[in-house]
Amino acid sequence: MELVYLVLSSIIFFLFFIRILDLYRKRRMPPGPTGLPIIGNLLDVGPKPHESLAKLAEKYGPLMTIRLGSVTSVIASTPDAAREILQRNDEFCSGRNIPDAVTVLETHKVAMAWISPNEEWRTIRKALNIFLTHQHKLDTLRDLRQNVVSGMVDFLCNSGKTNVDIGKLAFAVALNMMSNTILSQNVTTYESEDIGGFKTAVKTIMLTNGKFNIADIFPILKPLDPQNIRGQSKTGYDWLHKMTRGFIDDRLKHRESKLSRFGDMLDSLLDYAEDHESDFKLLHVQTLLMELFLAGTETSSNTTEWAMTELLLNPDIFSKLRDEVTTIVDKDGIIQEAKILELPYLHAVIKETMRLHLSVPLLIPHKTDAQVKLNNYIVPKDTQIMINAWAIARDPKYWDNPLMFNPERFMGSELDYKGQNFEFLPFGSGRRMCPGIPLAYRVVSLMVASLVYHFDWKLPYPKEEMDMSDIFGLTLLRATPLLAAPIPTHIAEWVDSGEKRNI
Numbered sequence: 387m388e389l390v391y392l393v394l395s396s397i398i399f400f401l402f403f404i405r406i407l408d409l410y411r412k413r414r415m416p417p418g419p420t421g422l423p424i425i426g427n428l429l430d431v432g433p434k435p436h437e438s439l440a441k442l443a444e445k446y447g448p449l450m451t452i453r454l455g456s457v458t459s460v461i462a463s464t465p466d467a468a469r470e471i472l473q474r475n476d477e478f479c480s481g482r483n484i485p486d487a488v489t490v491l492e493t494h495k496v497a498m499a500w501i502s503p504n505e506e507w508r509t510i511r512k513a514l515n516i517f518l519t520h521q522h523k524l525d526t527l528r529d530l531r532q533n534v535v536s537g538m539v540d541f542l543c544n545s546g547k548t549n550v551d552i553g554k555l556a557f558a559v560a561l562n563m564m565s566n567t568i569l570s571q572n573v574t575t576y577e578s579e580d581i582g583g584f585k586t587a588v589k590t591i592m593l594t595n596g597k598f599n600i601a602d603i604f605p606i607l608k609p610l611d612p613q614n615i616r617g618q619s620k621t622g623y624d625w626l627h628k629m630t631r632g633f634i635d636d637r638l639k640h641r642e643s644k645l646s647r648f649g650d651m652l653d654s655l656l657d658y659a660e661d662h663e664s665d666f667k668l669l670h671v672q673t674l675l676m677e678l679f680l681a682g683t684e685t686s687s688n689t690t691e692w693a694m695t696e697l698l699l700n701p702d703i704f705s706k707l708r709d710e711v712t713t714i715v716d717k718d719g720i721i722q723e724a725k726i727l728e729l730p731y732l733h734a735v736i737k738e739t740m741r742l743h744l745s746v747p748l749l750i751p752h753k754t755d756a757q758v759k760l761n762n763y764i765v766p767k768d769t770q771i772m773i774n775a776w777a778i779a780r781d782p783k784y785w786d787n788p789l790m791f792n793p794e795r796f797m798g799s800e801l802d803y804k805g806q807n808f809e810f811l812p813f814g815s816g817r818r819m820c821p822g823i824p825l826a827y828r829v830v831s832l833m834v835a836s837l838v839y840h841f842d843w844k845l846p847y848p849k850e851e852m853d854m855s856d857i858f859g860l861t862l863l864r865a866t867p868l869l870a871a872p873i874p875t876h877i878a879e880w881v882d883s884g885e886k887r888n889i
């Protein structure tokens with residue numbers, strides 16, 4: 387009998403101790419909604435976390451705690467809270483929680499996007515920056531990117547004025563612009579059937595990495611892979627791994643033969659690997675190639691698709707942008723990448739698209755690498771940190787008429803996306819900030835300028851019926867694809883005035 391009492395009182399004491407510990411921890415953490423046992427706040431968050439978290443923040447404040455299964459997260463929902471994390475405490479808030487879907491090949495252990503910002507991460511970033519942050523290096527490959535865009539224009543001119551899925555096309559174009567910058571070659575075509583497989587592999591990985599995975603919040607389920615996310619992700623990764631290995635082998639042979647160099651990003655990375663053999667190896671180069679395709683393609687094409695959506699809904703803005711682009715078009719109808727960088731209205735249109743349709747709404751979640759004090763709260767090591775950049779960019783406290791697409795708000799304004807203005811963080815801020823900004827801007831602006839200059843567009847329905855809803859994933863995609871028929875401007879009938887236009 388005494389033993390039973392002893393066991394029972396030990397259990398009660400243990401539960402009491404856990405409860406006290408929990409209360410103590412909660413007192414020091416930012417406030418948040420009380421969750422259900424085991425699943426925590428899963429039902430509060432739902433399928434559109436950027437929206438539900440924004441609503442919850444109205445009640446719980448700029449820094450809020452939520453719990454999903456075994457993962458505790460702190461969410462920042464104001465510019466000040468974002469600054470507290472990404473600027474004042476960047477050093478301790480720059481780790482990553484690694485989703486199960488990205489671990490299929492083990493390459494995540496040397497992947498820039500997933501390792502903690504340690505010495506190895508700094509080396510990888512340095513190797514990449516040698517190419518990416520030097521405008522003149524990016525300039526050397528601009529003819530190749532322009533050729534990609536000319537290919538897109540030809541494809542659209544031959545599409546017989548039928549409806550085109552602009553997002554799908556932009557994805558293929560962005561992929562080829564990335565591949566030309568990285569390897570000086572195209573990797574896909576613009577036909578809807580993807581014979582090359584590259585598009586399918588990148589799409590599969592992006593889709594599986596963006597899906598909610600129950601195994602990420604209940605790690606005990608990882609070996610079971612209950613939603614087959616790991617399985618699908620592996621198909622994509624295996625394919626991409628084999629292809630990038632092939633690219634590197636071919637290039638190494640080419641370099642051995644002492645033929646002329648390509649001067650592209652792959653050459654730059656291999657040069658760096660030769661000079662820093664001990665800490666930057668071929669595995670780093672290959673993993674980085676895979677990451678660049680993944681990080682740069684969907685984000686750029688998605689931004690282009692949203693920009694075109696807004697431009698087709700706002701004909702005055704479309705016309706004003708076309709007038710601006712017209713001023714820099716060559717006699718032979720080519721839009722030079724170099725000249726595009728000088729167009730303020732185009733820049734404003736792209737910034738406004740990035741504000742209203744943030745491609746990566748919660749950034750890539752960060753993680754604390756040590757216990758950290760955020761405002762007056764104590765946040766333990768290994769807490770996930772999310773910045774609701776989507777909510778901040780639409781908050782009427784910081785933006786006039788935030789839901790209106792109004793590029794004018796950026797004209798003559800110093801507000802930029804380079805991580806210093808915490809009300810506008812499409813690329814993040816601090817040490818984890820996107821390293822691809824200069825390339826992303828070139829890719830998106832060249833695509834948008836060409837689509838606007840070379841074509842009039844006809845929607846298959848009245849513009850009032852445009853579906854503006856989005857689907858949450860790794861990037862915030864349009865829920866329904868944007869379809870429109872391209873009418874090349876040099877043969878377009880100008881319906882309103884009855885005139886023929888010849889541009």
Ligand code: HEM
Nearest residue numbers: 499681682685686745746749750812813814818820822826
């Ligand atoms: C419109 C296009 C793009 C957008 C909106 C975008 C946005 C972002 C965001 C929000 C992050 C996460 C920042 C954080 O964790 O705080 C990120 C990370 C990253 N981006 Fe981009 N990006 C774009 C294009 C590109 C391009 C073209 C490249 C490659 C050349 C690229 C490479 C990367 C990489 C490698 C990371 C991970 C960095 C790290 O964790 O250290 N991105 N990007």
